[in-house]
Amino acid sequence: MKRVFSHNISHWWLLLAGVVVATTLVWQVTRWVYDSALGELIETGGDRLTLYTGTLRGALNQYAYLPYVLSRNADVRILLKSTFNVEMVNHYLESLNTEAGSEALYVMNVVGDTLASSNWRQPLSFVGRNYGFRPYFTDAKSGLKGKLFAIGVTTGRPGYFMSYPVIENERFLGAAVVKVDLTPLQERWREGGETVLVSDVNGVLFLSSRNDWRYRTLSPLSEAQSTLILAGRQYGAQSLDLLPLETVEVLAEGQRIVRSENVLYLMLSRSLADFNWQLHHVVPLAPVRERGQAVAAIGTVLALLLLALGLYVRERRQKQISRRQAREAEAIQTMNLRLQEEVAERSRTEAALREAQAELVQTGKLAALGHMAAGIVHELNQPISAIRTHAASGRLLLERQETGKVQDSFAAVTRMTEHMAAITGQLKTFAHKAPRLNEQEVVLQDCLDAAVAMTAPLLNELEISLDKRIPAEPLVINGELGRVKQVLINLMRNAADAMRGSERREMVVTLTRVNQNVEMSFADSGVGIAEQDIDELFTPFFTTKDVGEGLGLGLSISYRIVTDLGGTIHAQNRPEGGAKFTVKLPLITKMRRKERDT
Numbered sequence: 001m002k003r004v005f006s007h008n009i010s011h012w013w014l015l016l017a018g019v020v021v022a023t024t025l026v027w028q029v030t031r032w033v034y035d036s037a038l039g040e041l042i043e044t045g046g047d048r049l050t051l052y053t054g055t056l057r058g059a060l061n062q063y064a065y066l067p068y069v070l071s072r073n074a075d076v077r078i079l080l081k082s083t084f085n086v087e088m089v090n091h092y093l094e095s096l097n098t099e100a101g102s103e104a105l106y107v108m109n110v111v112g113d114t115l116a117s118s119n120w121r122q123p124l125s126f127v128g129r130n131y132g133f134r135p136y137f138t139d140a141k142s143g144l145k146g147k148l149f150a151i152g153v154t155t156g157r158p159g160y161f162m163s164y165p166v167i168e169n170e171r172f173l174g175a176a177v178v179k180v181d182l183t184p185l186q187e188r189w190r191e192g193g194e195t196v197l198v199s200d201v202n203g204v205l206f207l208s209s210r211n212d213w214r215y216r217t218l219s220p221l222s223e224a225q226s227t228l229i230l231a232g233r234q235y236g237a238q239s240l241d242l243l244p245l246e247t248v249e250v251l252a253e254g255q256r257i258v259r260s261e262n263v264l265y266l267m268l269s270r271s272l273a274d275f276n277w278q279l280h281h282v283v284p285l286a287p288v289r290e291r292g293q294a295v296a297a298i299g300t301v302l303a304l305l306l307l308a309l310g311l312y313v314r315e316r317r318q319k320q321i322s323r324r325q326a327r328e329a330e331a332i333q334t335m336n337l338r339l340q341e342e343v344a345e346r347s348r349t350e351a352a353l354r355e356a357q358a359e360l361v362q363t364g365k366l367a368a369l370g371h372m373a374a375g376i377v378h379e380l381n382q383p384i385s386a387i388r389t390h391a392a393s394g395r396l397l398l399e400r401q402e403t404g405k406v407q408d409s410f411a412a413v414t415r416m417t418e419h420m421a422a423i424t425g426q427l428k429t430f431a432h433k434a435p436r437l438n439e440q441e442v443v444l445q446d447c448l449d450a451a452v453a454m455t456a457p458l459l460n461e462l463e464i465s466l467d468k469r470i471p472a473e474p475l476v477i478n479g480e481l482g483r484v485k486q487v488l489i490n491l492m493r494n495a496a497d498a499m500r501g502s503e504r505r506e507m508v509v510t511l512t513r514v515n516q517n518v519e520m521s522f523a524d525s526g527v528g529i530a531e532q533d534i535d536e537l538f539t540p541f542f543t544t545k546d547v548g549e550g551l552g553l554g555l556s557i558s559y560r561i562v563t564d565l566g567g568t569i570h571a572q573n574r575p576e577g578g579a580k581f582t583v584k585l586p587l588i589t590k591m592r593r594k595e596r597d598t
């Protein structure tokens with residue numbers, strides 16, 4: 001459950017990360033496409049701007065020399081000084097104007113009255129008119145070259161006016177003026193389908209390829225600016241309203257994005273310093289934006305496709321994984337079931353084994369008991385029947401008054417009972433743990449000599465050779481001479497019994513000191529011990545001998561005695577045949593003996 005939950009979380013995180021990366025990527029690419037398209041637009045726009053600047057400059061400079069030429073003309077000077085020559089100068093101006101291709105050429109006197117003009121013959125002639133209010137006249141009056149774009153007061157036609165002062169002996173005589181028509185240029189721009197604008201120092205767009213933007217201002221006019229324009233009657237009756245052109249973003253000096261009537265444009269501007277004007281090129285931004293949008297759309301579709309593909313692949317993998325997990329779970333379950341079955345089977349087998357074992361133990365115990373009973377019965381039967389015989393013969397002897405012989409019978413009975421007491425005594429030793437009352441120092445060499453002496457008749461009878469390997473140093477243990485001796489006798493008797501059927505009958509008894517212990521071994525060349533019996537040897541009543549020959553108590557009694565003394569006893573078969581019994585007992589050290597003596 002928890003795993004599924006965390007798995008889901010990571011799934012959503014991955015999805016989110018994918019969306020974020022895809023969005024960022026699409027956005028970046030779109031941005032890049034947009035930026036490069038915009039850059040291109042700026043570059044070509046800049047080129048166009050350079051071109052327009054050139055044509056504008058060319059159009060104006062073409063006529064710039066005319067006022068100067070007029071101001072140097074002798075007839076013009078005479079006219080200004082004497083008002084003679086009017087007709088001649090009019091003709092001269094007319095022909096020069098036609099030749100130069102300007103709109104008008106005229107000469108003004110010291111107060112600004114027009115004395116002669118190229119259009120003297122036309123209805124809207126400048127002759128006789130006063131243009132002293134025009135800034136280009138006041139400039140000339142101040143000894144400067146004047147220039148101004150303005151709407152004609154007389155004709156109502158816009159034009160560019162350039163003036164040159166006529167000065168003689170530092171006296172201002174008047175001004176020579178040329179008016180240039182810029183509408184053809186404007187017309188050419190319009191026909192080119194491009195938006196080209198020229199604004200003056202006040203921000204008034206006096207040239208515009210777009211009719212609706214002409215005579216609008218780029219920034220609101222101040223009071224002073226309005227007054228000045230009115231005084232110079234520069235733009236006639238035009239209201240000079242603010243053009244609703246909102247700057248959206250300034251990209252660089254002379255490069256900005258503007259919005260007009262909800263349409264975005266790139267507006268490139270360049271100043272014509274010598275005229276105090278600014279030339280503007282305005283291009284719609286739509287193509288650039290469209291290109292960006294197209295890329296964004298394609299990018300989004302691609303990203304969505306990729307995302308969908310990713311999700312599909314992931315889903316498929318997830319399904320595969322869960323299918324595999326299901327298979328694994330199934331396999332594990334099957335395995336568990338099999339294990340459970342096996343465990344059940346094993347416990348059944350174990351129970352059966354236990355039962356069998358219990359049965360075996362029971363039978364084993366019963367067998368041992370039977371063996372023991374048979375042994376005891378056999379051991380006791382003999383003396384009992386002997387006692388019975390002696391008692392019966394005693395009665396007979398008493399009847400016959402043969403008291404001497406009766407004495408013998410009683411003595412025999414006493415011997416028999418003593419024999420029986422010995423048997424039961426043995427059983428008692430086994431039944432109770434003997435208290436270590438009569439502990440004394442036992443010298444093993446002496447003990448061994450006594451045991452050998454007691455088994456000597458048996459050894460002689462069976463013609464057994466005895467090899468004693470004994471060190472000179474007396475080996476002393478703490479114990480009870482009688483009991484220790486009984487152990488040695490038991491082991492020697494068993495060895496002798498085992499060699500009854502052997503051809504070679506050799507017994508080797510070894511005493512060795514090993515550190516603080518003594519090791520006593522009894523090796524024989526007998527039949528040896530059956531492998532399966534080795535663990536049973538020291539069990540009470542275990543015997544391989546026939547009924548009446550052994551009670552199976554000798555080794556178990558010996559085991560009891562040795563362990564009581566803090567020692568060990570064990571049996572093994574010799575590689576060369578026969579058995580070897582080894583008894584290990586702790587020695588009394590000299591120090592301990594000394595301690596005890598004091």
Ligand code: ADP
Pocket residue numbers: 490494495496498524526527528529537542543544545549550551552553554555556579
């Ligand atoms: P018993 O001598 O009355 O049988 P023990 O306890 O003394 O009882 O011995 C048990 C059994 O150990 C013997 O019946 C015999 O099978 C085996 N055994 C003891 N000593 C030897 C030996 N030296 N070689 C072979 N078997 C032995």
